[in-house]
Amino acid sequence: MAKTILAVDDSVSMRQMVRYTLQGAGYTVVQACDGVEALELAKESRADLVLTDVHMPRMDGINLVRELRALPDYKFVPMLILTTESSQEKKVDGKRAGATGWIVKPFNPEQLLSTIAKVI
Amino acid sequence: MNLDPEMMEIAKVFFEECKEGLDVMESGLLNLDASADRETINTIFRAAHSIKGGAATFGFAEVANFTHGVETLLDEMRNGKRAITPEGTQVLLQGCDCLREMMAATEEGRALDQARIEALNREIGEILAAPGVHAAAAAASEPPSTAGPAADERAAAGAQAAAPASAGVGAGWRIRFEPVPALLKLRNEPTRMFAELARLGELTVRADLGAVPALADIDPESCYLAWDLELRGEVSKSALDEIFDWVDPACRLTFMPFGPQDAAPAVAAPPPAAIAAPAAAPVAAATPAPRPVPAAPAPVAAPAQIAARAPVVTPAPVAVSAPAAAAAPAAAKASAEAGSIRVATEKVDHMINLVGELVITQSMLNRFADGVEPEDLERLRQGLAQLARNTRDLQESVMQVRMMPISFAFNRFPRLVHDLSRKLGKKVDLRLTGEGTELDKTVLEKISDPLVHLVRNSLDHGIETPERRLAVGKPESGLLELAAFHEGGNIIIEVRDDGGGLNKAKILAKARDRGLVDPNQELGEDQIHNLIFMPGFSTADQISDVSGRGVGMDVVRRNINDLGGQVQITSREGHGSVIRIRLPLTLAILDGQLVRVGSETYVISLLAIVETIQVRKDQLSTIAGRTELFRLREEYIPVIKLHEMFDVSGGRQATEDGLLVVVEADGKRVGLLVNDLLAQQQVVVKSLEKNFRQVRGLAGATILGDGTVALIIDVPGLIDRNSADELRAGAARAARSERRAVRAA
Incomplete structure (x- = not known):
């Protein structure tokens, strides 16, 4: 069965780009526009990987990761943060919240896929 | 860069998003001062951040680089490393403009304005280079760099x-x-x-x-x-x-x-x-020890493969998007170019419901197909009443699809007023009300420019300088109000200011000077005020790049008339002015007055009709042996005999005992001679151009309840044509003075 990826980004174009790339590679993609929506969707059905932007309204990516990690279902689910921040700070924040790793924007489809292939 | 077609579609979404993001940044920046709350600056930052991220991802490196500077500055402001200053905000606003232009150029494949980009980059760089709030902290802060993970x-x-x-x-x-x-x-x-x-x-x-x-x-x-x-x-x-x-x-x-x-x-x-020991633990970790090395690690996914699979995913270009069009200020202009509308899902759902109702009613009526027994009559009547209601609701609902909140037109004003008042050295508070008022998309697009003109005028001519205001005992800041609301099936937009108001004496003197008014002609207050809508009129003591050259107000009025609307000004000297625009809700449906001309039925827009009167022969006089003038109280208005104009047989030859429908457009009035007034009703406007060809004097056609076609009179066109004939005394004089004014200008 195709692996399900929960892609979270407040930008429609980024979401579409991510979805297009991932679906093309055979993944099932569930999309959310912010942390709050993502958390709801995540509770409804378990994703095999969570890919989230950092800066989003309502709930940002770091908090989303933290909230998800607290759920028994998501204890070991890989979570990647998508960020333009190349600063160590955001990465450390992400790690602390429980993120598996990060993808630094900009990335091209191949980079996205190869990074995802590392974790699932 | 080369994107496959699918990615091009997504890039289009990105461009749309950028426009929205820039709007968000702009309105945020306009509200940004030292006292602004954190969320304001965060919102601005997020918008910039998304633009940068997207631009980089889609390969628009120059946009990404430029946004990076903007983002860095915003980030420092956000973190309190740098104070929020009017200068900084101004540079950021210019950054928004520049980005908007860059995005447009990128989208259209034009070259970027490098000089402008560099100049702004330099300015941003200078701000960033200056010591921040905590000089030390700022110095220690990370230098701007888009470096990848390697910097880690x-x-x-x-x-x-x-x-x-x-x-x-x-x-x-x-x-x-x-x-x-x-x-x-x-x-x-x-x-x-x-x-x-x-x-x-x-x-x-x-x-x-x-x-x-x-x-x-x-x-x-x-x-x-x-x-x-x-x-x-x-x-x-x-x-x-x-x-x-x-x-x-x-x-x-x-x-x-x-x-x-x-x-x-x-x-x-x-x-x-090593592997066997901690078997309990999920540390099967050590298992994949030495592993055969693949000769050449295959790239995970070649781009070509992805492209080949393109048909699998087809993200439609989001014609119908859930987060209500109202909330997302998509650039109305751009969507006009694309000819598409974003519609709130709610509206579509409502339509679907109504169609469902219609189907139920239809099946109810279907039962009478085999004939109606007398006892069925009541049910049949009920069914028909229901059908009428469904149809009306459905029509309304479909019309709603074209409706957009006026905020699309209003949104540009905070920025405009901000920039303009700075330029003019005036202090102005802008108040917008009724932004949620909806009107037809076409009307909305066309009203935008006239509104800009009116607002500029109010700022330039209306609102006084702070010193002057204080001197006359007004608050230092002027108030400019833009209000939209419904009134009797129309939309009213008002532009109000509490400035100096119109100077009657000055207007009259200027109008006389320009020959727009006869030296000895007496005019009422309203008539004087409305002189500002005459071609070639400008009261600015000095022509500035703000108020233009007096070619504005007449164009404003013409544009509004073309939309089937009216514009009026009322003003109190020393207290300000109110410009009131009345617009039809939509161009697709018209509140019409049906009139009979000979054997034909014509439709005249109710909005254009001033009054209708019975003609008496003694009120008519003829000039040049042909054109008849009707004396309406103190004013002579030309009479247009519709039966002659459209060559309808059976029309009245003599002008008396007909009805004269007085219509107004462009500030001019004419009387249309008809045989009878028929019903008033809403008519659906069908384009003549699309179905036949353009006919002067006609705005379109409609199909009446009995299946006959009625032509819709184009009142502004008719009046234009009439005044072009130069046979009418008033028109001739106006035209002469127009020419004089043009020469004078």
Whole structure:
């Protein structure tokens, strides 16, 4: 069965780009526009990987990761943060919240896929 | 860059999004001052951040680079490293403009305005270079750089690294990896890293079981193993860094390049015990030890493959998007070019409901297909009433689809007023009300420019300088109000200011000077005020680049008339002015007055009709033996005989005992001679141009209840045509003075 990826980004174009790339590679993609929506969707059905932007309204990516990690279902689910921040700070924040790793924007489809292939 | 068609579609979405993002940034910046709350600056920052990220992802490097500067400045403001100053805000606003232009150029494939970009970049750079709030903190802050993961420095890896993989056989790395117990909880699967390492070269993995506790003490989610790895092959340090990039900094990780003594590869087999021992733990971690190295690691997914699979995913260009069009200020202009409308899902759902109702009614009426018994009559009547209601609701609902909130037109004003008042040295508070008022998309697009003109005028001519205001006892800041609301099936838009109002004496003098009014003609207050709508009129003492050259107000009025609307001004000297625009809700449906001309039925827009009167012969006079004038109280208005104009047989030959429908457009009135007034009703406007060809004097056609076609009179067109004939005394005079004015200008 195709692996399900929960892609979270407040930008429609980024979401579409991510979805297009991932679906093309055979993944099932569930999309959310912010942390709050993502958390709801995540509770409804378990994703095999969570890919989230950092800066989003309502709930940002770091908090989303933290909230998800607290759920028994998501204890070991890989979570990647998508960020333009190349600063160590955001990465450390992400790690602390429980993120598996990060993808630094900009990335091209191949980079996205190869990074995802590392974790699932 | 080259994007496949699917990505091009997504890039279009990105462009739309950028426009929205820039609007968000702009309105945020306009509200940004030292007292603004954190959320304001955060919102601005997020918008800039998304634009940068998207631009970089879609390969618009210049946009991304430019946005980076803007973002850095915003970030410093956000973190309190830099004070929020009017100058900074101004530069950021210019940055928005520049970005908007860059996006448009990118989208259209034009060259970018490098000079402008550089100039702004320099300005932003200067602000960033200046010492911030905490000079020291700012200096220590990270220098702007878009550098990738390579910039990442790892504390634990601090060792060696000096030697980049020495070339030659026998090159490689000795890696010691002592993870923290929580490694697995952080989802840093060592097996994954080892698998990746194995792809780079020949890998030997040896697990160090030294730290494994007694079985009873093992926490299944903790990692007790450490590893010694040997990786043979030409592998760069950065490749290793990348693999261990995500590893928690608390893990101990050392890389030692092979020395000469390692030239002969000492193959150390991993002790099998390593794998067997902590079987309880999910540390099957050590399993994928030495692994055959694939000769050439295949790229995970070639772009071509992705493109080939394109049809699988077809994200429609979001014609119908859930987060209500109202909330998303999509650039109305852009969507006009694309000819599409964003419609709130709610509206579509409502329509679907109504169609459902209609189907129910239809099936109800269907039962009468075989004939109606007398006792069915009541039910039939009910059914028809229901049908009428459904149809009306459905029509309304469909019309709603074209409706957009006026905020689309209003949104540009905060910025405009901000910039303009700065330029003019005036202080102005802008108040917008009724932004949610909806009107037809076409009307909305066409009203935008006239509104800009009116607002500019109010700022330039209406609102006084702060000194002057204080001198006359008004608050220092002027108030400019834009209000939209419904009134009797029309939309009213008002532009109000509390400025100096119109100076009657000055207007009259100017109008006389320009020959727009006869020197000895007496005019009422309203008539004087409305002179400002005459062509070639401008009261600005000095022509500025703000108020233009007096070619404005007449154009404003013409544009509004073309939309089937009216504009009026009322003003109190010293207290301000109110410009009131009345617009039809939509262009697709018209509130019409049906009139009979001979054997034909014509439709006249109710909005254009001033009054209708019975004509008496003694009220008519003829000039040039042909054109008849009707004396309406103190004014002479030309009479247009519709039956003559449209060559209708059976029309009245003599003007008397007909009805004269007085219509107004462009500030001019004419009387249309008709035989009878018929019903007033809403008519659906059908384009003549599309179905036949353009006919002067006609705005379109409609189909009446009995199936006949009625033509709709184009009142502004008719009046234009009439005045072009130059046969009408007033028109001739106006035209003469227009020419004079043009010469004078």
